[in-house]
Every structure is written in C-alpha cells, then in structure tokens.
Amino acid sequence: MCLAIPARVSHIDGDGGTVELDGVTKDVSFILVPKVKVGDHVLVHVGFALSVLSDEELEQTLREVERYNEHQ
Amino acid sequence: MEDRINLNHGAGGRAFDDLFHEVFLPVFDNKYLRQMSDGSILGQYDGKLVLTTDSFVVSPRIFPGGSLGKLAFCGTVNDLAVMGAKPLYLTLGLIIEEGFSLEELRSHMQDIADLCYLWDIPVVTGDTKVVERGHGDGLFINTTGLGGIAFGQPSPNVEKIAAGDKIIINGCIGNHGIAVLSQRSDLNLKCQIESDCAPLHMLATSLWKSFPDIRCMRDPTRGGLASVLNEIASCCRMEFNIFENLIPIEPAVASVCELMGFEPLQLANEGKIVVIAPSEQADDIVASMKSQPYGENSQIIGEVCQGGKFSMVRLTTCLGGERIVPWPSGEQMPRIC
Amino acid sequence: MSINRVLNHSTAVLPIIERLKKEVNIDRRYSIMEFCGGHTHSFVRSGLIDLLPANISLVHGPGCPVCVLPSHPVENSIDLLQKHSDVILYTYGDMMRVPTDDGDSLLHARSRGAQVRSLYSPLEAVDYAALHPEVKVVFLAIGFETTIPPTLVALQRAIDLQIGNFFVYCNHLDTAMALRGILERECYNDIEIDGFIGPGHVSLITGAKFFEPFALKYRKPIVISGFTPYDLALSLLMLVQQINHDEARVDVEYKRAVDGAGNVKAQTLMDRFLTRRDSFTWRGLGDMKHSAFKLKDEYAVYDAEVVFSLVNSKNIKSSKGCLCSQVLAGKSKPTSCSLFAGECTPENPQGVCMVSSEGACSAYYLAGRHLRLGEL
Numbered sequence: 001m002c003l004a005i006p007a008r009v010s011h012i013d014g015d016g017g018t019v020e021l022d023g024v025t026k027d028v029s030f031i032l033v034p035k036v037k038v039g040d041h042v043l044v045h046v047g048f049a050l051s052v053l054s055d056e057e058l059e060q061t062l063r064e065v066e067r068y069n070e071h072q
Numbered sequence: 073m074e075d076r077i078n079l080n081h082g083a084g085g086r087a088f089d090d091l092f093h094e095v096f097l098p099v100f101d102n103k104y105l106r107q108m109s110d111g112s113i114l115g116q117y118d119g120k121l122v123l124t125t126d127s128f129v130v131s132p133r134i135f136p137g138g139s140l141g142k143l144a145f146c147g148t149v150n151d152l153a154v155m156g157a158k159p160l161y162l163t164l165g166l167i168i169e170e171g172f173s174l175e176e177l178r179s180h181m182q183d184i185a186d187l188c189y190l191w192d193i194p195v196v197t198g199d200t201k202v203v204e205r206g207h208g209d210g211l212f213i214n215t216t217g218l219g220g221i222a223f224g225q226p227s228p229n230v231e232k233i234a235a236g237d238k239i240i241i242n243g244c245i246g247n248h249g250i251a252v253l254s255q256r257s258d259l260n261l262k263c264q265i266e267s268d269c270a271p272l273h274m275l276a277t278s279l280w281k282s283f284p285d286i287r288c289m290r291d292p293t294r295g296g297l298a299s300v301l302n303e304i305a306s307c308c309r310m311e312f313n314i315f316e317n318l319i320p321i322e323p324a325v326a327s328v329c330e331l332m333g334f335e336p337l338q339l340a341n342e343g344k345i346v347v348i349a350p351s352e353q354a355d356d357i358v359a360s361m362k363s364q365p366y367g368e369n370s371q372i373i374g375e376v377c378q379g380g381k382f383s384m385v386r387l388t389t390c391l392g393g394e395r396i397v398p399w400p401s402g403e404q405m406p407r408i409c
Numbered sequence: 410m411s412i413n414r415v416l417n418h419s420t421a422v423l424p425i426i427e428r429l430k431k432e433v434n435i436d437r438r439y440s441i442m443e444f445c446g447g448h449t450h451s452f453v454r455s456g457l458i459d460l461l462p463a464n465i466s467l468v469h470g471p472g473c474p475v476c477v478l479p480s481h482p483v484e485n486s487i488d489l490l491q492k493h494s495d496v497i498l499y500t501y502g503d504m505m506r507v508p509t510d511d512g513d514s515l516l517h518a519r520s521r522g523a524q525v526r527s528l529y530s531p532l533e534a535v536d537y538a539a540l541h542p543e544v545k546v547v548f549l550a551i552g553f554e555t556t557i558p559p560t561l562v563a564l565q566r567a568i569d570l571q572i573g574n575f576f577v578y579c580n581h582l583d584t585a586m587a588l589r590g591i592l593e594r595e596c597y598n599d600i601e602i603d604g605f606i607g608p609g610h611v612s613l614i615t616g617a618k619f620f621e622p623f624a625l626k627y628r629k630p631i632v633i634s635g636f637t638p639y640d641l642a643l644s645l646l647m648l649v650q651q652i653n654h655d656e657a658r659v660d661v662e663y664k665r666a667v668d669g670a671g672n673v674k675a676q677t678l679m680d681r682f683l684t685r686r687d688s689f690t691w692r693g694l695g696d697m698k699h700s701a702f703k704l705k706d707e708y709a710v711y712d713a714e715v716v717f718s719l720v721n722s723k724n725i726k727s728s729k730g731c732l733c734s735q736v737l738a739g740k741s742k743p744t745s746c747s748l749f750a751g752e753c754t755p756e757n758p759q760g761v762c763m764v765s766s767e768g769a770c771s772a773y774y775l776a777g778r779h780l781r782l783g784e785l
Contacts, residue, residue: 045610050614
C-alpha cells in the first residue's frame with residue numbers, strides 16, 4: 001500500500017530538494033516535512049518526503065540488530 | 073545538404089542519392105554498398121546459416137553508455153552470437169520522421185559503422201523511408217543479421233537441458249534498463265549508471281568453441297532475466313531455481329528499483345548472456361568468462377531442477393524462503409504499492 | 410549503507426525468527442492479520458512467509474487500495490476519456506491494468522486512443538496542466554492515507570497558481586474504517602484474528618495513537634510495523650508476546666519512522682480539503698459509511714466528479730468465476746478460486762487481487778501456494 005523508501009537529504013531549496021541513496025539522487029518535495037535538514041533521512045513516497053526518520057531510533061535499531069545477533 | 077531530413081530523402085530519387093553518398097556511404101563504405109544494387113550477392117558459406125532480425129526503438133535515443141545506433145548493432149549481433157553463429161553480415165533499415173536532425177542521424181550511423189569496422193561485420197544492404205512529421209517517433213532502426221555456424225560446430229539445443237545444469241550470467245543485471253529510465257525527465261532522478269550495451273559475439277563464440285556441451289545461451293533484453301528464464305524453462309518444460317544472493321546487481325540499480333518500485337529481474341540488459349551448461353563444466357565456464365571482456369563479473373546464479381506439473385522459475389530469497397518469478401506482464405511502471 | 414539493506418539481510422532477520430520460535434506457545438495457534446498489502450508483498454517477496462513457526466498463520470488483510478476499489482472509478486475514467494477528447498487522465502502505474510467489471514482497463518483504453526498517462530508524483534499532472542491550458546487534466550487519485558497528502562499538495566498548487574484546468578477524481582479511502590470493518594463485520598466472524606500487524610506508512614500520517622481506540626474496544630493487539638523482513642519478524646514477536654500475556658495495546662515496532670502524533674501538516678491538509686462520503690462500496694467489505702473521502706464543496710471547481718458529472722455505483726460485479734470480493738473479505742483463500750493460477754495469473758489477471766502486487770492472489774501466486782501439496 002505504501003512503497004516508501006528511506007533516503008538521505010542531500011540538498012534543500014525552498015519546498016523541494018534532493019535525496020540520495022547509493023549514488024542515486026532524486027528530486028523530492030519536502031513540503032510535508034517543513035523541519036527537515038540536510039543530512040536527515042526521510043521516507044520518500046510518490047515524490048514526497050512523508051516523515052523524517054529519527055537518527056536516535058535508527059541507531060537504536062542497528063544496535064538491536066547487533067544485540068539479537070550476539071545472542072545467537 | 074540541409075540539416076534536417078525531409079520527405080524527398082525517402083522518395084528514392086536524387087535527394088536519397090545525395091543522402092546515401094553524404095551520410096551512409098562515407099561511414100559504411102564497403103564493396104557491397106558501392107555497387108548500389110537492389111541486393112547484395114554474398115559469398116558461399118560452409119556451414120549452416122542463421123538469420124535474425126530486430127527493430128530498435130528507444131527513448132531517449134542517446135543515453136548513458138550507448139545510443140540507438142549502438143543498440144541496433146549489438147542487439148542483432150548478440151542474437152546471432154547466442155545461437156552459436158559467427159556474425160557475417162548486417163542489413164540496415166531506417167524509418168525516419170520528417171524533420172529529423174541530420175547531425176543526429178550521422179551520429180547513430182557512425183556508432184553502427186564504428187562497430188562494423190571494429191568487428192569486420194559489414195552492412196551489406198539497407199533501406200530508408202521517411203514518414204511525415206508526427207507519424208514516427210524520430211528514428212526507428214531495423215537490423216537483420218546473417219551468421220554462420222561452420223559444419224561440426226555446436227549450436228543451442230534446449231532439449232538437452234537436464235536437471236542439475238547450471239544457470240550462469242556474465243555480470244550485473246538491470247544497467248541498461250535503469251540507464252534509459254533514468255533519462256525520463258518525469259522521474260526526476262540522477263544516477264551514474266551506464267547501459268551495458270556491448271557486442272558479445274567474441275565471448276559467446278569462445279564459449280561455444282571451448283564448451284560445445286553448453287545447452288543454450290540467451291540475451292535477456294526486454295523483459296530481463298525473468299522473461300528469458302521463463303522462456304527457456306517453458307521450452308524445455310523444466311523448473312529453474314535461481315538464488316537471490318547470487319544475482320549480481322549494482323547497489324545504485326537496486327536503489328532506483330526500490331525508490332521507483334521496479335522489479336530488477338524484469339529490467340532490460342543489452343550486454344548480458346545467460347548460459348545454461350552441464351554442472352560439471354560450470355566452474356570452468358565461469359573462469360573462462362571472467363578472463364574475457366564483458367565477462368568479468370560472471371556468476372552461477374542457479375540451477376535446473378526436475379520438471380513438474382508446471383514449468384517455472386523459482387527464486388530462493390536471501391532469507392532462504394522461496395517465491396516464483398512470473399513472466400513479465402508488460403511495461404514496467406512506477407508503483408505506489 | 411542503507412538501513413533497509415541491513416534489515417533485509419538474513420543476519421538481521423534469522424535471529425529474530427529464532428526468538429519467535431522460542432516465544433510461541435506450541436499448544437496454540439496464532440492468527441495474525443497483516444492489514445497492509447505492502448506487508449503481504451514484503452512477506453512473500455522476502456520469503457519470510459516460509460520461515461514462520463508452523464502455528465502462526467497470516468490472514469491477508471484488505472489493505473490494498475487498488476484491490477478494494479469498485480469498478481466505477483476506472484469505468485468512469487474510460488467513459489470520460491471517450492466523451493471528452495480534450496481530457497488527459499493521469500494516474501499511478503498500479504491502476505493501468507486494473508480490469509473493470511466488463512474486462513476493460515485504462516491500458517486497453519489507451520491502445521484505443523484514450524489519453525491516459527501513468528505518473529510517479531501527482532505534481533507531474535498539475536505541472537502539465539499549467540503548461541497546457543488547452544487541455545483538461547484529470548488526476549485519478551487513489552490510495553489510503555499515505556498517498557492522500559501528495560494529492561492535496563498538488564491541489565494546493567493548482568489553487569495557488571490558479572490552474573483552472575486541473576481536476577482531482579478523488580477515490581481515496583480511510584484505513585480506520587477498513588480496520589473497523591474487519592473487526593465488526595460478519596465476514597470475519599469465522600476467522601478468529603488474534604492480533605494485527607498495523608500499517609507502517611499510513612501511521613506516518615495518522616500517528617500510532619490513531620489505532621489505540623481499536624485495540625481498546627476490540628481487545629486486539631496492534632503492532633505498527635516497518636516493511637523490511639526484520640521489521641515484520643520483530644512485529645510478529647511483539648504481537649506473540651502480547652497475545653501470550655493477554656494484552657491488547659498499540660505498540661510501535663517502526664519507531665524510527667512512526668510517532669504517536671503523525672504528520673500534522675498532512676493532517677491539516679486533509680482537514681482543509683476533504684470530507685467523508687456518506688457511503689462507499691468496498692470490494693470485499695461492502696458498503697461502509699464515512700469510509701471514503703471526497704473534496705469539500707468549496708473545491709467543486711477542482712472536483713472531477715462535479716465538473717464531469719461522474720456517478721459512483723454501488724454495484725460490484727466480478728468476472729465470471731472471480732472470487733476477489735470473497736478473498737478481500739477473508740471468506741475465501743485465493744487457492745479456492747477456480748481461475749487462480751489457471752486463467753488468472755499475474756501475466757493475465759482476471760481480477761484486481763491478481764493485478765495489484767499487493768493483492769492476496771498475486772501474493773499467493775508469487776509464493777507458489779498453488780504448487781504446494783494440500784493447498785489446491
């Protein structure tokens with residue numbers, strides 16, 4: 001229902017800008033995430049950033065992945 | 073000459089003669105075309121003849137890593153190559169829209185001619201038609217290729233495909249599809265991906281020669297790996313099993329697919345061959361491919377399994393689960409879900 | 410490296426599966442509905458569905474906004490294009506091959522000369538309208554809450570720039586009503602659902618708190634999940650833990666993206682432009698009040714339904730033998746349909762559930778369910 005992909009914000013110009021993922025850059029609209037900053041990770045759906053990912057929670061997720069791995 | 077094609081150029085008279093001498097003959101110059109006959113008499117050939125034809129339409133006509141002209145050469149030469157045939161001659165048919173840029177036409181012809189010269193595969197005959205403005209998408213190219221399989225040399229035989237055979241590919245998938253798609257202005261994306269468009273006849277010929285027990289080869293163009301594997305599986309009524317973690321794909325290609333909802337297995341390739349070979353030879357075949365141009369990233373990606381009620385292509389996922397790879401149903405469009 | 414690449418990898422996923430196997434109570438079954446078609450797709454595409462403990466069964470939900478649409482949006486669109494040669498219709502690629510009740514589609518209409526185009530972002534439609542005042546541009550807008558704000562941004566742009574030849578044909582649907590439909594309706598009575606994997610991207614917009622009344626009223630745990638196999642496996646673990654302790658609350662697995670409140674800007678746009686239809690007939694779930702959105706009256710000049718007098722129909726027929734409605738309602742499995750994997754395949758779909766990559770039939774086909782013993 002909702003193909004939304006995380007990508008890093010590389011450039012902001014007014015309401016829009018570009019995101020970057022593995023060397024691919026895409027123009028997107030940031031109009032729905034007015035507090036976004038360069039360097040943030042956003043979820044992109046049909047050309048719009050819908051949400052800014054929380055860096056803290058991203059790191060926490062990666063730590064948990066490692067933790068679950070260690071207990072194997 | 074003026075700088076645009078007009079209807080007179082396709083009418084067969086003086087204007088076409090000028091076009092021929094100004095644009096085609098200088099780049100394709102060979103004994104056949106110099107005759108300017110209705111057809112070209114070719115030499116004898118000791119072996120079986122193989123004929124293939126393909127028409128090329130791409131937008132944009134010039135894209136990272138290639139052009140319509142380059143595609144028109146490589147596509148047909150590769151079709152001959154996978155059949156085990158040495159490419160001998162090409163024909164060139166053009167349908168040009170009135171108003172087409174002469175400069176662009178020259179550039180596509182140069183692209184084809186450069187490859188013809190490099191690989192000694194001449195264009196021996198051709199045809200040009202011009203259609204009214206609005207009735208053709210710029211330029212359509214058809215190339216027909218005539219190749220030969222010398223007596224005693226191997227050629228594909230799908231009937232020989234057996235359970236245990238390995239499925240091999242010569243490198244990363246999806247580059248051509250993404251290189252072309254990335255040029256669509258409505259997608260608003262940029263990437264460094266170039267088309268893999270390349271002539272593979274040397275690679276293919278070397279493999280047929282060294283490994284005559286190869287069952288078959290195909291080039292996964294439109295419809296990608298999904299199409300070609302389903303075609304072969306259906307022909308030989310077997311099940312194919314490929315492994316997701318073995319399929320080579322560049323991260324940027326994978327990312328574009330994720331962002332846009334494209335399926336990488338359905339993306340077009342113009343410099344790839346799929347080889348089906350007996351399992352005991354597979355490692356040697358891969359080693360041989362890796363030592364040749366356009367084969368550096370060759371990889372076994374799967375195997376042939378016993379046929380069941382349905383012929384099909386299964387994919388074992390990175391997690392060890394399974395899904396089916398269906399025939400592509402049509403043009404890939406960006407998905408929302 | 411992309412977070413998704415890490416979370417798609419077996420090294421992230423398999424340890425969670427092991428935990429899940431230890432957590433399940435072997436003396437009972439767990440029936441979990443993944444509401445969102447995107448989750449169904451992910452379960453199947455990654456092969457995660459094959460790795461689950463045998464006593465967890467997934468009931469595929471109707472969260473596929475293409476599948477649950479009745480036939481009239483596409484029929485009306487085709488009709489509109491036939492009657493008005495100055496109309497260009499834009500829609501998402503997902504809609505192009507959807508069959509109408511009489512077997513037509515936008516793709517077929519295009520081959521007959523209709524001006525239909527697929528787009529990636531709705532802004533393409535409004536930008537085209539701005540450049541081409543001589544045509545009327547209609548955007549066939551579909552989707553749940555995730556896809557609503559982009560439509561409304563496009564509409565706002567049309568208003569701000571006074572683009573008078575852009576129209577929205579609004580067929581957006583409400584997730585909350587679908588979820589309520591599942592929890593309240595007879596159609597799900599014979600399937601006991603113990604918990605829900607909640608829609609991760611709808612929640613970006615609505616916020617996780619949106620689902621709390623459902624968990625409370627119906628006493629079912631809901632875990633809002635991301636879309637990678639890691640996310641789904643972890644969400645199942647969290648659900649099983651709640652079920653084992655007889656708990657029923659909303660938990661968020663997808664913490665990196667979803668918070669309680671959601672996207673306030675998007676919600677403001679929805680309040681500004683949209684109102685709920687009195688009723689709307691969903692394929693599978695039937696007639697539901699206030700379950701679909703339309704433009705408010707003050708935006709009538711941008712509303713394709715008003716401008717072109719498009720009428721919603723209550724009738725949902727299906728191709729002969731097609732069981733899509735029952736599949737969407739959970740009454741039938743795709744494998745029960747006589748057309749499944751025979752006449753109806755992803756290459757040659759007879760019904761919506763096979764066209765959409767999120768539909769249950771498409772998911773079952775891709776998972777090879779028709780080939781496994783005992784499933785036919």
